[in-house]
Amino acid sequence: xxxxxxxxxxxLAIYQAGIDEGNATFETATPxxxxxxxAKLPEHRFAALADDGTVAGWAAVAPVSNRPAYxxxxxxxxxxxxxxxxxxxxxxxxGALIESTEAAGIWTIQSGIFPENTAxxxxxxxxGFRIIGTRERVGRHHGVWRDVLLIERRSAKxx
Numbered sequence: 001x002x003x004x005x006x007x008x009x010x011x012l013a014i015y016q017a018g019i020d021e022g023n024a025t026f027e028t029a030t031p032x033x034x035x036x037x038x039a040k041l042p043e044h045r046f047a048a049l050a051d052d053g054t055v056a057g058w059a060a061v062a063p064v065s066n067r068p069a070y071x072x073x074x075x076x077x078x079x080x081x082x083x084x085x086x087x088x089x090x091x092x093x094x095g096a097l098i099e100s101t102e103a104a105g106i107w108t109i110q111s112g113i114f115p116e117n118t119a120x121x122x123x124x125x126x127x128g129f130r131i132i133g134t135r136e137r138v139g140r141h142h143g144v145w146r147d148v149l150l151i152e153r154r155s156a157k158x159x
Contacts, residue, residue, distance in 0.1 A: 003045035003058050008033040010055035011047065014079045023117045024079065026139050026146070041074065043104065046096045048080075048089045056084035059093035061101060064110065072107040072158065078123070085119075094127050098153065107158040112148040121149065129153040 003011065012033060018024035031039075040060040050056040057080035064073045076097055080089045101109055112135070113120050121131075129151040137145040 001047055001049060003047040003060065005033070005037070007047050007055050007058070008036075011058045012036065014055065014058060014081050017082055018079045021082075022141070023114045024120075026141050028142075044074070044097060044100050044106075046093050046100075048084075048093055050084060056081050056087075057089040057093055059090075059097050061097060061106075061109065072105060074101060074106055074109055076109050076111050078120075090120075090123050091126070094123065098127065098155075102155050102157045105158055107155045108152055110150065110152040112150055115147055115149055121151075124151050124153075127153065 012030045015027075015036075016030045019027050019030065030036075039062050041062065045060040046058065047055050048057040057078070059076065059078040061074035061076045064070055064075050076094075078090050078093050078097070080093075098109065109129075111124070111129075113124070115121075115134075130153070131149050131151050133150045135148045135150060138148050139146055
């Protein structure tokens, strides 16, 4: 389902859980809803709801550049509540992102993933992403230099 402002508190709590685990992002604190909302493309945001109606996971994309040449390139994020993992939620959310971005003419979805986040790497590889390189020691996270694997999925439908 589309991710809405009504989901804000739960979405940001799931994001914070990913931050706390230490292998999802370089971020150290969740943004405000206003910052999150402004950064993500509204037509490519999805929430997965649990049976009780709570948000079990979310996915969204952000443009990589304002330059016209990169109009068809986005960076994606997929986060699932720790208690809801292993149920196919991330796969369904990533599939919804792929479908919506391709329908909108977006030809590349990219992301950066810590090598230690093996579950995320496996998820993305199953969805057709490939590793295109490693940014070695690209940033410090809690005082430790971290590598990031750059991944991308090129659409076969948008040419």
